[in-house]
Every structure is written in structure tokens, then in C-alpha cells.
Amino acid sequence: MSTLISLTEVSKSFDRRDGKTVTAVDAVSLDVAEGEVLAVIGYSGAGKSTLVRLINALEKPTSGSVHVAGQDLTKLSEGELRKARSRIGMIFQQFNLFRSRTVAGNVAYPLKVAGVAPAERDRRTAELLDFVGLLDRAHAYPEQLSGGQKQRVGIARALATNPPLLLCDEATSALDPETTSEVLALLRRVNTELGVTIVVITHEMEAVRQIADRVAVMEDGRVVEVGDVYDVFSRPRTAAAQRFVRSATHDRPSAETLARLRTHHPGRLVTVRITDEPGLQQRIDAAFRETGTSAELVYGGVSEIRERRAGSLTYELGGDADAALDALRAAGIDVDEEA
Numbered sequence: 001m002s003t004l005i006s007l008t009e010v011s012k013s014f015d016r017r018d019g020k021t022v023t024a025v026d027a028v029s030l031d032v033a034e035g036e037v038l039a040v041i042g043y044s045g046a047g048k049s050t051l052v053r054l055i056n057a058l059e060k061p062t063s064g065s066v067h068v069a070g071q072d073l074t075k076l077s078e079g080e081l082r083k084a085r086s087r088i089g090m091i092f093q094q095f096n097l098f099r100s101r102t103v104a105g106n107v108a109y110p111l112k113v114a115g116v117a118p119a120e121r122d123r124r125t126a127e128l129l130d131f132v133g134l135l136d137r138a139h140a141y142p143e144q145l146s147g148g149q150k151q152r153v154g155i156a157r158a159l160a161t162n163p164p165l166l167l168c169d170e171a172t173s174a175l176d177p178e179t180t181s182e183v184l185a186l187l188r189r190v191n192t193e194l195g196v197t198i199v200v201i202t203h204e205m206e207a208v209r210q211i212a213d214r215v216a217v218m219e220d221g222r223v224v225e226v227g228d229v230y231d232v233f234s235r236p237r238t239a240a241a242q243r244f245v246r247s248a249t250h251d252r253p254s255a256e257t258l259a260r261l262r263t264h265h266p267g268r269l270v271t272v273r274i275t276d277e278p279g280l281q282q283r284i285d286a287a288f289r290e291t292g293t294s295a296e297l298v299y300g301g302v303s304e305i306r307e308r309r310a311g312s313l314t315y316e317l318g319g320d321a322d323a324a325l326d327a328l329r330a331a332g333i334d335v336d337e338e339a
């Protein structure tokens with residue numbers, strides 16, 4: 001697969017009014033392959049929006065280079081940049097629809113700007129509205145639509161000129177969970193049926209779980225972890241990734257959870273990582289049985305990530321806990337003792 005976006009050692013600093021300099025994006029190198037869905041996750045202020053604005057050339061990097069579809073955006077003239085930007089679709093948390101235009105008018109707008117003739121504009125608008133399931137609302141105004149419908153119009157508008165890339169900045173953050181799932185399912189179709197590469201900026205791990213192939217975790221302007229969604233969810237390496245994973249799947253218990261568990265479970269606690277290796281449960285059970293250990297399940301859970309299982313189970317051990325830990329490790333089980 002070829003690379004659609006390539007960020008090389010990209011930094012972006014802002015001079016604030018108080019004279020201090022903020023490094024919003026700090027030496028980020030990241031590639032996005034054609035046809036993939038990449039989620040960029042991080043807490044508020046991590047630099048996600050700035051990263052997106054660098055990709056669509058709304059910001060110029062302080063240093064480093066940004067290539068999109070083979071073009072070095074830092075080397076383009078203003079005219080060329082405008083053209084490059086028109087090849088990138090964008091949707092937003094607040095939808096940013098034109099309130100005075102109908103649904104069809106919103107979708108047709110970028111076609112009008114691109115000089116598409118009226119008949120072709122109408123045909124394409126109808127095709128897009130059909131794709132997002134809103135053909136029957138073509139003549140409604142944005143204020144007559146629900147949040148999920150507004151975002152579907154936003155998606156149709158963003159795709160009007162057939163861009164190979166769609167950037168989504170917190171596109172589902174203003175929606176309830178059910179509507180979020182519907183919009184994410186639509187974005188998945190945009191990827192699989194239309195072949196559009198998607199970069200999703202979000203602080204919601206659930207969104208990542210539902211849509212992304214790969215995830216990049218940002219903290220203080222840096223990408224601290226990047227990998228396949230399943231790998232990051234089943235084995236987060238950095239503290240930042242662990243905090244996010246915990247919000248969507250079961251990871252090792254947090255310090256607060258442990259303190260609570262301790263009040264009822266004074267024995268030694270161990271956490272076993274659950275992956276989709278076949279026969280995992282049998283090996284865990286055998287290790288406990290062979291060492292005569294009693295193992296009480298006190299915390300944990302298993303989730304489905306991209307049709308594979310991931311999670312963790314915490315047991316309170318009775319009997320020879322050291323022998324049980326040795327037997328688990330000898331059986332190739334990833335296990336940690338909780339302090």
C-alpha cells in the first residue's frame with residue numbers, strides 16, 4: 001500500500017500573548033497509508049487539532065515536512081495550497097453547516113465552488129445524499145435535523161468533490177452513544193466502499209475501537225505510541241495509552257480500583273492479560289489446578305476489538321501463589337502481580 005500522508009519530524013510552535021512559546025506539535029513523524037483509518041487520540045491540549053491543521057495546510061510547520069499525496073505542502077504556493085486543500089475533506093464536531101442553505105444546498109456548495117455544471121451538481125448531490133441515507137431530507141434546513149443527520153450532511157458535503165482523504169476532528173463528540181455508532185458505521189462505509197483514507201481525531205476510545213485500523217496516542221505534542229488498534233488495546237505500552245484503553249476495555253486495575261479491591265480481598269492479586277490466543281483459558285485453569293491454587297476472579301473483563309478478544313482478569317490467589325505464578329509464566333501467560 002502506498003503512503004498518502006507522511007509527516008517527518010514535524011513541529012509547530014505558537015508564540016502566546018504572554019511571551020511564552022507553546023510547542024503544540026513536537027517532532028512528530030507519522031505515515032498514513034492509502035486506504036487506512038488512523039485514529040489520533042489524546043487529551044485536550046495534546047496537539048491533535050494542530051496536527052490535523054498541519055495535514056490540511058491550515059498551519060505551516062515551524063520545522064519538518066508534511067507530504068500529502070506526494071506533495072510537500074510546505075513548498076506549495078498559496079494557489080497550489082488551495083487546490084491541495086480541496087483534495088482533503090473535513091468534518092467537525094459542530095458540523096459547520098450553512099444554516100441558510102438546505103441539505104442539498106450544503107452538499108452542492110463545494111461542487112459549485114469547483115465549477116461543476118448544475119445538472120452534474122444535482123446528480124452528484126443526490127448520489128451523495130442517497131449514500132448517507134438522507135435523500136428524503138434534501139430540502140430540509142440544518143436546524144430541522146438531528147445531530148446525527150447534521151453530521152451525515154457534513155460527511156456528504158466533505159465527500160462531494162471525491163477527495164481521497166477525509167479528516168474528522170472530534171466528529172462524534174457532540175453526539176449520544178447510539179448516534180455516534182451510526183456515524184462511525186457510515187464513516188467505515190466511506191472507507192471500505194469508497195476507498196477514502198480517514199484520519200479521526202478523538203478523545204473517545206470507543207470511537208477508536210469501532211472504526212480505526214491503527215491508533216496514534218498523543219501527549220504533550222508528541223506521538224508517544226502508535227500501532228494496530230488491537231495491539232494497542234490488548235497491550236498498551238505507555239501510561240497515556242493505558243489510561244485510554246482502560247476507558248474502553250479492561251486493562252489492569254487502576255490504583256484506586258486496587259485500593260477498593262484490597263478491602264475485600266486481602267490475598268495476593270494477579271492480573272492475567274487476555275488475548276485471542278487459542279486455548280488461553282485452558283492453560284490458565286491448568287496452571288491453577290496443577291499447583292493446587294485457589295483462584296477467585298475479582299475484577300476484569302474481555303472486549304471485542306476488530307473481531308478479536310482483548311482484556312484482563314484479576315484473580316485473588318489462595319495456596320502457593322508463587323508456584324501458580326511460575327506455572328502461569330511457564331505456560332506463556334502474560335501475568336503481573338498487583339502491588
Ligand SMILES: Nc1ncnc2c1ncn2[C@@H]1O[C@H](COP(=O)(O)OP(=O)(O)OP(=O)(O)O)[C@@H](O)[C@H]1O
Nearest residue numbers: 014016022024042043044045046047048049050051
Ligand atoms: N493558534 C494558537 N495560538 C497559541 N496556542 C495554540 C494555538 N493553537 C493551539 N495552541 C496550543 O497548542 C496546544 C495544543 O492544542 P491543540 O488544540 O492542538 O490540542 P488538542 O489535542 O486538539 O486539544 P483539544 O481537544 O482541546 O482541541 C495547546 O496548549 C493550545 O493551547
